[in-house]
Amino acid sequence: xxxxxxxxxxxxxxxxxxxxxxxxxxxxxxxxxxxxxxxxxxxxxxxxxxxxxxxxxxxxxxxxxxxxxxxxxxxxxxxxxxxxxxxxxxxxxxxxxxxxxxxxxxxxxxxxxxxxxxxxxxxxxxxxxxxxxxxxxxxxxxxxxxxxxxxxxxxxxxxxxxxxxxxxxxxxxxxxxxxxxxxxxxxxxxxxxxxxxxxxxxxxxxxxxxxxxxxxxxxxxxxxxxxxxxxxxxxxxxxxxxxxxxxxxxxxxxxxxxxxxxxxxxxxxxxxxxxxxxxxxxxxxxxxxxxxxxxxxxxxxxxxxxxxxxxxxxxxxxxxxxxxxxxxxxxxxxxxxxxxxxxxxxxxxxxxxxxxxxxxxxxxxxxxxxxxxxxxxxxxxxxxxxxxxxxxxxxxxxxxxxxxxxxxxxxxx
Amino acid sequence: xxxxxxxxxxxxxxxxxxxxxxxxxxxxxxxxxxxxxxxxxxxxxxxxxxxxxxxxxxxxxxxxxxxxxxxxxxxxxxxxxxxxxxxxxxxxxxxxxxxxxxxxxxxxxxxxxxxxxxxxxxxxxxxxxxxxxxxxxxxxxxxxxxxxxxxxxxxxxxxxxxxxxxxxxxxxxxxxxxxxxxxxxxxxxxxxxxxxxxxxxxxxxxxxxxxxxxxxxxxxxxxxxxxxxxxxxxxxxxxxxxxxxxxxxxxxxxxxxxxxx
Numbered sequence: 001x002x003x004x005x006x007x008x009x010x011x012x013x014x015x016x017x018x019x020x021x022x023x024x025x026x027x028x029x030x031x032x033x034x035x036x037x038x039x040x041x042x043x044x045x046x047x048x049x050x051x052x053x054x055x056x057x058x059x060x061x062x063x064x065x066x067x068x069x070x071x072x073x074x075x076x077x078x079x080x081x082x083x084x085x086x087x088x089x090x091x092x093x094x095x096x097x098x099x100x101x102x103x104x105x106x107x108x109x110x111x112x113x114x115x116x117x118x119x120x121x122x123x124x125x126x127x128x129x130x131x132x133x134x135x136x137x138x139x140x141x142x143x144x145x146x147x148x149x150x151x152x153x154x155x156x157x158x159x160x161x162x163x164x165x166x167x168x169x170x171x172x173x174x175x176x177x178x179x180x181x182x183x184x185x186x187x188x189x190x191x192x193x194x195x196x197x198x199x200x201x202x203x204x205x206x207x208x209x210x211x212x213x214x215x216x217x218x219x220x221x222x223x224x225x226x227x228x229x230x231x232x233x234x235x236x237x238x239x240x241x242x243x244x245x246x247x248x249x250x251x252x253x254x255x256x257x258x259x260x261x262x263x264x265x266x267x268x269x270x271x272x273x274x275x276x277x278x279x280x281x282x283x284x285x286x287x288x289x290x291x292x293x294x295x296x297x298x299x300x301x302x303x304x305x306x307x308x309x310x311x312x313x314x315x316x317x318x319x320x321x322x323x324x325x326x327x328x329x330x331x332x333x334x335x336x337x338x339x340x341x342x343x344x345x346x347x348x349x350x351x352x353x354x355x356x357x358x359x360x361x362x363x364x365x366x367x368x369x370x371x372x373x374x375x376x377x378x379x380x381x382x383x384x385x386x387x388x389x390x391x392x393x394x395x396x397x398x399x400x401x402x403x404x405x406x407x408x409x410x411x412x413x
Numbered sequence: 414x415x416x417x418x419x420x421x422x423x424x425x426x427x428x429x430x431x432x433x434x435x436x437x438x439x440x441x442x443x444x445x446x447x448x449x450x451x452x453x454x455x456x457x458x459x460x461x462x463x464x465x466x467x468x469x470x471x472x473x474x475x476x477x478x479x480x481x482x483x484x485x486x487x488x489x490x491x492x493x494x495x496x497x498x499x500x501x502x503x504x505x506x507x508x509x510x511x512x513x514x515x516x517x518x519x520x521x522x523x524x525x526x527x528x529x530x531x532x533x534x535x536x537x538x539x540x541x542x543x544x545x546x547x548x549x550x551x552x553x554x555x556x557x558x559x560x561x562x563x564x565x566x567x568x569x570x571x572x573x574x575x576x577x578x579x580x581x582x583x584x585x586x587x588x589x590x591x592x593x594x595x596x597x598x599x600x601x602x603x604x605x606x607x608x609x610x611x612x613x614x615x616x617x618x619x620x621x622x623x624x625x626x627x628x629x630x631x632x633x634x635x636x637x638x639x640x641x642x643x644x645x646x647x648x649x650x651x652x653x654x655x656x657x658x659x660x661x662x663x664x665x666x667x668x669x670x671x672x673x674x
Contacts, residue, residue, distance in 0.1 A: 085493040085522065
C-alpha cells in the first residue's frame with residue numbers, strides 16, 4: 001500500500017507542479033464560463049460547455065495515462081523505480097491512480113463551476129410496466145426471416161435477437177382515431193410533483209385537429225385532462241398535487257377523440273412514454289453526472305496507462321487518440337446504433353475483444369448522463385456505482401492485465 | 414549465508430525487431446562479490462559493464478547463465494529489497510525536491526512513518542544536500558543530482574550496493590566523500606560493486622577488480638596483487654599492442670588544425 005500511495009502522490013505532484021492541472025482548470029473554465037452565446041437561460045451554452053469539457057478531460061486522461069509510464073521510460077526515470085521491491089501490479093495501479101487523482105480534482109472543480117447554474121431538477125423517470133415482452137416477438141420475426149432465407153450469414157443468434165429486439169423497441173406505435181391505450185406505472189417512491197410526459201415529437205400533420213383525452217387513475221381516484229392545443233415537441237401534463245400516492249401504482253390512458261386522418265400520433269412506447277416523479281435536487285443530479293464523467297475519465301486513463309506500458313510515447317499517443325475517437329463516439333452518443341457499429345467492427349476482429357470493448361460503452365450510453373442532466377431526468381447514483389462495479393472496474397482490470405503481458409522494463413520502445 | 418552476488422557464465426546478445434542478433438554484449442561472464450568486499454568492474458566504452466549491471470538488477474533479461482543476488486534471482490523482490498542502486502546517469506523527477514524524492518523511493522521500499530522520516534533527514538545530511546532539501550531537483554546541477562541519487566541508493570540499508578560511475582560529475586570534495594563512504598560501508602560488511610572509468614578511484618577503494626572488454630573477462634584479481642599501477646595494467650590488458658594516437662589511427666586528418674607540425 002505504501003508503494004501505491006507513493007505512486008499516487010507522484011502522479012498528483014506531477015500534475016500540480018507541471019502544467020497539467022492548471023491547464024485543465026483553465027480549459028474547463030473556458031468551456032463552462034466563456035463559451036460564446038447570448039443568453040443561457042435555456043442552458044444550451046452550458047450543455048455545450050459540458051460536452052466540450054467532457055471531451056477535453058477524456059483526451060487529456062488518455063494522454064496522461066499514456067505518458068505516466070512511457071514518458072518516464074523514455075527519459076530513463078523508470079530504472080530507479082524498477083529496481084525497488086515493487087510488484088508490477090502495484091506499479092501499474094499506482095501510475096493509473098496517480099493519473100486519475102488530478103482528474104478527480106478537475107471534475108470536482110467542474111462541479112463547483114457549474115453548481116450555481118439553474119439546472120432542472122433531476123426527476124425520477126418511471127416507464128410503463130405493462131408493455132409486451134418483445135423477446136417473443138423478436139424470435140417470431142427471426143423465425144420468419146429464417147424461413148425466407150433472409151438471415152445474414154455468420155451472424156450469431158444472440159446478436160440478431162438483440163438487434164431485432166432493439167429495432168422493435170424503437171419502432172413507433174400509432175394511436176389511431178378512436179383508439180385508447182393505457183399505461184401502468186410503478187408507484188412513485190415519495191410524495192411530490194408527478195408529471196406525465198409524451199416526448200419525441202409525437203404529433204404530426206394537422207396538429208390543431210387532434211383531440212386527446214388523458215385520464216389518470218390512482219388508488220381509486222381518476223382525473224381527466226384535455227389539452228387545448230398540442231405542442232410541436234413533448235407534451236407534459238402535471239398531475240394534480242397529491243393525486244399520485246407514494247406506494248400506489250398509477251395508470252394513464254390516452255384516448256384519441258378525433259376522427260381526423262390528416263394527423264398522426266406516433267411515439268415509441270418504451271422511450272417516449274414516461275411519468276416523471278420526485279427525484280433529486282439539481283446539485284445532486286449534477287454530482288451524479290460528475291461521477292459518471294469521472295468513470296469515463298478513469299476508463300480513458302486505464303487505456304492510456306496500458307498503452308504506455310506496451311508502446312513508445314509517440315505510438316501510445318497516436319493509438320490512444322484513435323481509440324478515443326472510436327470510444328467517444330460510442331460513449332457520448334446515446335444512440336445504441338453507434339455502439340452497435342463499434343461493436344460490429346470489433347466482433348469481426350474477435351468476439352472476445354468485442355465483449356471487452358463494447359459492453360462498458362453500452363452501459364454508459366444507456367446511462368446517458370449528459371442527456372439526462374440537461375433534460376431534467378435523475379441520474380441515479382446507484383446506477384452510476386453499479387456501472388462502476390460492473391463495467392468500469394472490470395475494464396480497468398482488463399487493461400491492467402493486458403499491460404502485464406508487456407515487459408515492464410525501462411528499455412525504450 | 415548466500416554470497417551477495419554471483420554471476421555464472423552470463424551471456425547477453427541484443428537483437429533487432431526480427432530477432433536477428435546485432436551485438437553480443439556479454440559472453441560467458443563469471444564473477445562473485447563477497448560480503449564486505451568492494452569489487453570494481455572496469456572496461457573501455459562499450460565493453461558490457463552497464464549491460465552486466467542491468468542484468469544483475471533485473472532490468473535486462475539475460476540469454477544464458479545464472480545470476481544470484483543473496484541466492485535469489487535478480488528480478489525477485491527479495492533481491493531488490495537488498496540492493497541499493499546508483500545509475501550512471503541519475504534521472505530523477507525534476508518536479509520533486511530531494512526530500513520528496515527520498516520519501517518517494519523510501520515508500521517504494523515499504524518504509525514509512527518515523528523510520529522513513531529519520532532516514533531521509535540522515536541521508537540528506539550525508540549527501541550534503543540538506544541545505545537545498547526543499548528545492549526542486551530540476552534546478553540542480555549534475556553533481557547535486559548525483560548526490561541525491563547516492564542518498565536514495567542507501568535508503569533501504571542495502572546489503573549490496575551497485576554504483577555505476579559513482580564519482581562522475583562530483584567535485585573533488587564530493588569524490589573524496591564518496592570514496593570515504595564506500596570504505597565505511599565496506600567496514601560495515603556491505604558488499605559494493607562499482608563500475609568506473611576513474612582508475613585512481615578504483616585503486617583507492619576496490620579489493621578486487623574485473624576488466625571487461627567486448628563482453629569478455631580479460632583479467633580478474635585482487636588490486637593488492639598488482640605489480641604496477643592499475644592504469645598501466647588496464648591499458649596493457651585492453652590494448653596489448655600498445656597505445657596508438659587517435660590521429661595516427663585515423664590517418665592523420667590533415668584537414669584538422671592545419672596538418673602535422
